[in-house]
Amino acid sequence: MKKPVKSEEELGWKDIEVGCTVSDAGNAAQYRTGDWRSTRPVWDHTRCVKCGVCYIFCPDSAIRKNEEGYFEADLFYCKGCGICAQECITACIKMVEEVEE
Amino acid sequence: MPKRIGIENSIAAADAVAMANVDVVAAYPITPQTHIVEHLAELVADGELDAEFIPVESEHSAMSVCCGSSAMGARTFTCTSAQGLALMNEIVFIAASLRLPIVMILANRSLSGPLSIWNDHTDVMSVRDCGWIQVFADNGQELFDHVLYAFRVAEDPAVSMPVMINIDGFIVTHVIEAIEYWEKEQVARYLPAFKPVNALNPDAPITMGAFGIPNIFSETKKAQDEALLASKPVIMKAWDELAKVTGRSYKPVETYKLEGAETAFLTMGSFGETASIAVDRLRSQGKAVGQIRLRLWRPFPFDELREAVKGVKKLVVIDRAISYGGPGGPVASEIRAALYQETHQPAIANFLAGFAGRDVTPEDFITMYEKTEELAAAGAPIRQEDYLFYGVRE
CATH class of the missing domain: 3.40.50.920 (Rossmann fold)
Incomplete structure (x- = not known):
């Protein structure tokens, strides 16, 4: 049985496995990288041709296809690198400044 | 009754490693460690020791190979001196963090410069804070005994940590002493088979060496420090048992x-x-x-x-x-x-x-x-x- 997973804020030193081993494969998915972001990609659907170039180039696999066939960023992981906007064939992706709310 | 044999301390130390039935030896020759590694290479080449001897291209590779083999659950040994230790430095710290029970003899030699091949403790002091268990043997008999308890302590599931045995280069390594070899039966009684706490296995995948984010790094260091402190009772028990087996006793x-x-x-x-x-x-x-x-x-x-x-x-x-x-x-x-x-x-x-x-x-x-x-x-x-x-x- 898998141990209940603690968030990185909850983990104490006694929770660290011997040698910092990760026995729960794929648990990097719990690691939020979205808070590194200073700009976020925004798609202009009037120009998007749903080609998926943004999806292919995203280095963090943080872009997914929605039900309408458009692509969007998973903001839990998107670091705001802007590669999608750089590579977009129709230049429909704009990087927009994140603002504190 | 075990017999005392007049023998060069380095050869005896290598024989002790062989008696521990080591699985993997990865090392690069450097004075004054050379005789230990050469003798192990001979034992493997002559079919007297069933182990992999991996002649690497540098000490950085030696310690890297040791990490790999220990992570696979193989009993692992290496040996170096001064500049060799400096070259493997990066991986020495990683072996400790990964809690890999590697045993290393450090034939103490002065860290250059000026270039020197002779003995002092500047090499070990350069890795004082590497997180290994560090012990000093004073003579050939102690070195022989230290090898056997080092494997026992390192591999104890409550410890699972690398051990560095310091021995003065030339002054002790190249001297012929009367050494009491352990009988095979004594080794069998004293040193259990290696059962790793963690081992790489495709059927039960784990990750070793993942990065530690700032939010968790302090916790990993506290855990490592506590583990090193907790090794002491295991070391003491290993010395008590050693006294029962050989009649020789060691103290901190x-x-x-x-x-x-x-x-x-x-x-x-x-x-x-x-x-x-x-x-x-x-x-x-x-x-x-x-x-x-x-x-x-x-x-x-x-x-x-x-x-x-x-x-x-x-x-x-x-x-x-x-x-x-x-x-x-x-x-x-x-x-x-x-x-x-x-x-x-x-x-x-x-x-x-x-x-x-x-x-x-x-x-x-x-x-x-x-x-x-x-x-x-x-x-x-x-x-x-x-x-x-x-x-x-x-």
Whole structure:
């Protein structure tokens, strides 16, 4: 049985496995990288041709296809690198400044 | 009854590694470690030892291979000296963090420059804070015994940590001594098979060596520090059991003729052997002199050290390394720190001696003793920065 997973804020030193081993494969998915972001990609659907170039180039696999066939960023992981906007064939992706709310 | 054999200490140490039935040896030759590794290579080549001997292209690769093989659950050994240790430095720290029970003999040699192949402790002091269990053997018999308990301690599931056995290069490694080899039956009784806490296995995948984000790094360091501290009772138990098997006993802090001693030498490594002769001579002249030898360097034996110095008024600490522009000898520095808040504070004179193989004879120890008495009699406190380069020419 898998141990209940603690968030990185909850983990104490006694929770660290011997040698910092990760026995729960794929648990990097719990690691939020979205808070590194200073700009976020925004798609202009009037120009998007749903080609998926943004999806292919995203280095963090943080872009997914929605039900309408458009692509969007998973903001839990998107670091705001802007590669999608750089590579977009129709230049429909704009990087927009994140603002504190 | 085990027989005593006249043999070069390096060959005996390699035989002890073979008797531990090591699975993988990865090493790169460097003086004065060479004979240990060469003999292991011979044993494997001659079919006398069923192990993989991996002749790597550098020490960085040697320690990397050791990490890989230990992570697979193989009993793993390596050996190096000075520049070799410097070259593998990066991976030495990683082996500790990964908690891989590698055993390494460090044939202590001066870290260049100037270039030197001879003995001192500047190499081990460069990795003082690497997180390994660090012990010092004083002679060939101790080295042989240390190899066998090192595997037992390193691989104990409560420890799972690398062990570094320090032995003075040339001064001990290249000397022929009468060594009592263990019988195979003794080894079988003492050293259980290696059952790793973690092992790489495609059927049960795990990740080793993942990065530690700032939010968790302090917790990993606390866990590592606690693990090193917790190794001490296991080390003590391994020494108790070793005494039952061989009749030889080891302690974190060894003492000699300390009862009633007003002044005591404090050393690590083969200095201890020579200092004993000086103690005998001074005692025969009616001088109240004894001796303390530090065997366990990490985890540091605070309690045993404080207990040992209880009745001592003056400590003559002899270091084989220097922390430039700082506290002088690293051993003296730690001794001072360990005694800082104690009610009883012996005066500590720190001598830096025996650098890069320069001989330190019993007469030299007596001279250091006399100098300490002279300093103490002068009345002024001997400060940390008052360390002395023994025998250095103006």
